[in-house]
Amino acid sequence: MDQERIKRLRRAMRAAKLDALVLRLPENLVMAFGVWPLNGFTHGLFTAADGPVLLIAPSCENEEMGGAWARATEWFMWPRLGMGDPRAAIHQALSKAARNGRLTRGRIGYEGSFEAVAPAHNAGEVLVPCEGSIAWLKSIVPSARWIDATDLIHAQRALKTEGEIERLRLAHRVADLGLKRFHQVVQPGASEADVAGAVYTECLARGTRLKSVRHVNVFPQVSSGPNAHRAWRPIVSTGKRRLRDGEMALLELAVCVDGFWADVTRVRVAGRPSTIQEAAFHAVVAAQKAAIDCMKAGVRASWPHEAATDVLRQAGFGEDVVHLTGHGIGFRYHEPEPFLMPGNAQRLKAGHVCSVEPGLYNRAWGGIRIEDNVVVRREGVEVLTHAPKRLT
Amino acid sequence: MDQERIKRLRRAMRAAKLDALVLRLPENLVMAFGVWPLNGFTHGLFTAADGPVLLIAPSCENEEMGGAWARATEWFMWPRLGMGDPRAAIHQALSKAARNGRLTRGRIGYEGSFEAVAPAHNAGEVLVPCEGSIAWLKSIVPSARWIDATDLIHAQRALKTEGEIERLRLAHRVADLGLKRFHQVVQPGASEADVAGAVYTECLARGTRLKSVRHVNVFPQVSSGPNAHRAWRPIVSTGKRRLRDGEMALLELAVCVDGFWADVTRVRVAGRPSTIQEAAFHAVVAAQKAAIDCMKAGVRASWPHEAATDVLRQAGFGEDVVHLTGHGIGFRYHEPEPFLMPGNAQRLKAGHVCSVEPGLYNRAWGGIRIEDNVVVRREGVEVLTHAPKRLT
Numbered sequence: 001m002d003q004e005r006i007k008r009l010r011r012a013m014r015a016a017k018l019d020a021l022v023l024r025l026p027e028n029l030v031m032a033f034g035v036w037p038l039n040g041f042t043h044g045l046f047t048a049a050d051g052p053v054l055l056i057a058p059s060c061e062n063e064e065m066g067g068a069w070a071r072a073t074e075w076f077m078w079p080r081l082g083m084g085d086p087r088a089a090i091h092q093a094l095s096k097a098a099r100n101g102r103l104t105r106g107r108i109g110y111e112g113s114f115e116a117v118a119p120a121h122n123a124g125e126v127l128v129p130c131e132g133s134i135a136w137l138k139s140i141v142p143s144a145r146w147i148d149a150t151d152l153i154h155a156q157r158a159l160k161t162e163g164e165i166e167r168l169r170l171a172h173r174v175a176d177l178g179l180k181r182f183h184q185v186v187q188p189g190a191s192e193a194d195v196a197g198a199v200y201t202e203c204l205a206r207g208t209r210l211k212s213v214r215h216v217n218v219f220p221q222v223s224s225g226p227n228a229h230r231a232w233r234p235i236v237s238t239g240k241r242r243l244r245d246g247e248m249a250l251l252e253l254a255v256c257v258d259g260f261w262a263d264v265t266r267v268r269v270a271g272r273p274s275t276i277q278e279a280a281f282h283a284v285v286a287a288q289k290a291a292i293d294c295m296k297a298g299v300r301a302s303w304p305h306e307a308a309t310d311v312l313r314q315a316g317f318g319e320d321v322v323h324l325t326g327h328g329i330g331f332r333y334h335e336p337e338p339f340l341m342p343g344n345a346q347r348l349k350a351g352h353v354c355s356v357e358p359g360l361y362n363r364a365w366g367g368i369r370i371e372d373n374v375v376v377r378r379e380g381v382e383v384l385t386h387a388p389k390r391l392t
Numbered sequence: 393m394d395q396e397r398i399k400r401l402r403r404a405m406r407a408a409k410l411d412a413l414v415l416r417l418p419e420n421l422v423m424a425f426g427v428w429p430l431n432g433f434t435h436g437l438f439t440a441a442d443g444p445v446l447l448i449a450p451s452c453e454n455e456e457m458g459g460a461w462a463r464a465t466e467w468f469m470w471p472r473l474g475m476g477d478p479r480a481a482i483h484q485a486l487s488k489a490a491r492n493g494r495l496t497r498g499r500i501g502y503e504g505s506f507e508a509v510a511p512a513h514n515a516g517e518v519l520v521p522c523e524g525s526i527a528w529l530k531s532i533v534p535s536a537r538w539i540d541a542t543d544l545i546h547a548q549r550a551l552k553t554e555g556e557i558e559r560l561r562l563a564h565r566v567a568d569l570g571l572k573r574f575h576q577v578v579q580p581g582a583s584e585a586d587v588a589g590a591v592y593t594e595c596l597a598r599g600t601r602l603k604s605v606r607h608v609n610v611f612p613q614v615s616s617g618p619n620a621h622r623a624w625r626p627i628v629s630t631g632k633r634r635l636r637d638g639e640m641a642l643l644e645l646a647v648c649v650d651g652f653w654a655d656v657t658r659v660r661v662a663g664r665p666s667t668i669q670e671a672a673f674h675a676v677v678a679a680q681k682a683a684i685d686c687m688k689a690g691v692r693a694s695w696p697h698e699a700a701t702d703v704l705r706q707a708g709f710g711e712d713v714v715h716l717t718g719h720g721i722g723f724r725y726h727e728p729e730p731f732l733m734p735g736n737a738q739r740l741k742a743g744h745v746c747s748v749e750p751g752l753y754n755r756a757w758g759g760i761r762i763e764d765n766v767v768v769r770r771e772g773v774e775v776l777t778h779a780p781k782r783l784t
Contacts, residue, residue, distance in 0.1 A: 197593025
């Protein structure tokens, strides 16, 4: 139960004259209720007024909802035979709550514009608020004024509380396990899929053994050799390709621990690196250091990108810089604040959490990116990623 | 290029008086355009009139879009520095296409009510049509009548073409690899996470070596011993728990191969099974056989469930039946047609693809489910899952 988050969220809601928020995206339930639901059926009613809040959850999630600070939880039977209509149960619980409060003539916020969404426990299918279900939601309390609260929620999420940062440290400990394993398994003859499998298994098997860890999701992407120069794309296909002596492997790794995300990258050469690989690697490491060194609350969000790019240019790699240097992270793989990119005049704030990920991509010798996540502090940053950076 | 799918979709659109569909969910682009985009920025304009259709895709997806039959593809730069606003590029391409056709005064279908969504290549983040982006989409051609085409699209997807069934066979060959590996690694001392990691690695490493396979996503969930009795839940947390002698492991496995899904389950006892485990296992296998044996086009969708449940009741396990017997599958982990469940008067049709997954769950001895996927044919079914069913 994160009192600081509850206080902040209620303050923001009062400033926006919102009487309540109806949340159902797992990533927002993590933020506001401290629970990460199994799927996307759980609805939370968070009120601006002090007092109990309401969770409406399927009966199969009773274990996962155990950590909720909501004093009132309504259960509906799902997914059992004879369960009736879960929607009818949610409708009933929400309309009952609305009758009891000041919500019938109030302003209620909802998740109208979450276009990028984090998966819940089972990443194979995601339940999201669609136009149809939002119309249905609004019909439950038709006399209220329904407000798309996406921007308020994102702004709220942009600055993490100390409690949330503690949870992020844990997610990054699990990600570190994967990065270290990556360095053990990259060698000539190993396939991209072999490497990804080893990283996945390590994060899951050793990560779930860490204290306070409940559920771990792992999303490794491995590209190799000539494929690595295309790893600037947000998504690569991990395939059957086997590393040859002297080829580069690039691991893009997302880990989600109980709703908190890490997004990290390492590279390694199988066998002996070439002169150009070594030069590019050291330039990227130095560029990341330059970016991190200039970060603290109050600095423009464009500065770390410029600092990193200057180093890369001076090392002769200016042509190989193709993407921005960082993005927000925490409740999702990518969050919209802060973007470390040219032209972004926003100032970094204490509590911002973001990636720092300079990269170089060149058809001739492959792709190199180093990505760590950091917490912006009043003076400097706290680096959440601790796995070593080395090319071999 | 699936001519049969294109013909069917155009016929359905004409019957619904739709002049065009704007699709962006990867699962619907797979169906209508035969391409599986990397993320969710690609938009497709599918017209009811014969002739070329339009894809609007980020430049980073040029490889993945190579298989598209769309003769017109507009590219926008993403996600590179200096890319401009991808939305502006999509807006421009769509409005240009609308000006050239009969769309400005026509009826255009969109994805308004997809509440359950399949991830694209990177399952760590999903891009979906939200209320905000749908309002934006409608504003591009404000003079058109915009129709929520979710039901039409789902109905279209419910009956697979022979070309799509061939792709599903391939996805199931990859899933079979995982099921076989499961049986090799379940033994006393192995943890749930160890087992899940081995299954993940096998599907990825050997699956990507199969001919015609491009990208494989794997979602294993393993529950063990006392946890297995709770595996009727749609999602379990694979954890650190180690199998003891005589305990049951249950694997729920989803595999996605280039946009086509398999959803399968096996169980295995680590060591020597008890009499009750053996009896329950054989009852479930017999129940599944009874369900499959009664399936063919024309049969009520409730019958397979009743046939399976009769067998389980007669074996003395009637109290341990808690969930339905099957759901649609193909373009997503779960599709809404056909549900094999009590009271469903819908008739099975040739081309339906669904799971057949009777299960028993009991606090005293664990959980047992066997899940295969089948194609409904005029006479009987084609079983897509070929991995053996055995308890030890």
